Amino acid sequence: MEPAGDLFSGFGIFDVIDILLVAFLIYLFFSLVRGTIAVNILIGLFLIFLFYLLVRALEMRLMTGIFDKVASVGVIALIIVFQEEIRRFLLMIGRNSLLNRNKGWLRFVFGQKTLEGVNYDKIKPIIEACRSMKNTKTGALIVFARNIDGQDFFNNGEILNAALSKRLLETIFSKNGPLHDGAVVIADSQVVSASCVLPLTSNTELPPRLGLRHRAAIGITEVSDSSAIVISEETGEVSYAKYGRIRTNISLLELEKFLQRDMS
Structure with missing residues (x-):
């Protein structure tokens, strides 16, 4: 077993930022799918993944080969299945971007009228x-x-x-x-x-x-x-x-x- 010091020897500030960003993205995606049918789809995918790990551990070559073939096109399948959620996720990013949040400053800089009146x-x-x-x-x-x-x-x-x-x-x-x-x-x-x-x-x-x-x-x-x-x-x-x-x-x-x- 490696000492704790060796385990975290290459762990820096950017690794912390990396973990926080991944956690934040997971939270955003969960907030989008929470309460929708997509949650059931995610549970189904998780159960299939557990079954894949089981057949691989038992060295069931035929089932493992089938899962490997399916996994090769899995990304495309996920995009199709979650296209609505991906669209909403991108809309969320666009709507909350700095450019979108600072329209008032842009109007001021470029001399456009304000909304009042x-x-x-x-x-x-x-x-x-x-x-x-x-x-x-x-x-x-x-x-x-x-x-x-x-x-x-x-x-x-x-x-x-x-x-x-x-x-x-x-x-x-x-x-x-x-x-x-x-x-x-x-x-x-x-x-x-x-x-x-x-x-x-x-x-x-x-x-x-x-x-x-x-x-x-x-x-x-x-x-x-x-x-x-x-x-x-x-x-x-x-x-x-x-x-x-x-x-x-x-x-x-x-x-x-x-x-x-x-x-x-």
Whole structure:
């Protein structure tokens, strides 16, 4: 047995950083898959790996050869199986990058206008429509998309490309209207489409009281750099989803702050 001093003789500060980075990446990946079906897939893979170690220890050559062949294409298989989680992981990195966090400084350096006062004209029709639908308990799902190119779920409804207004939003989500089911997609202060079908979140840890609109709002913010407003048809509560998380029962003042921050 090697002395403890010899065991850690080549252990330096960069090895500590290396271990911490690996641990951090594992934590990020776990936070993404927690509560989803991907956890069951990981458990299945872990059990298969244990079985592989067993047949290898018992020198079962045929089974070991089969596992070795499968392992040779395992990386590609893992990318296919976890493509959604990998996409969300990359989105998380991009959304939290230093460049993304310092947009305010970039505006200051390059002389662009700040949001205060400018953004309110853009969000005023949304706030007023939400106030009206909240009071009448009209169910609604509004998505704010930064990029709609190549995103099928933003174009699978009725294409409108109409100017954003309070009356238009109220008309679309009218309970007897043909477009009230599904989501309205807003981009660049335009109502791009209505009655869109969005992907539902696979998170199994959400409270049962959250319905399909809430799950669709969370789902779209998991797979794209979007945010979403949900108005409950049962209670009139306003909720706001971003980065795969949702804030429920928020006030209109809080909603205004969220929109001013995220529509920059």
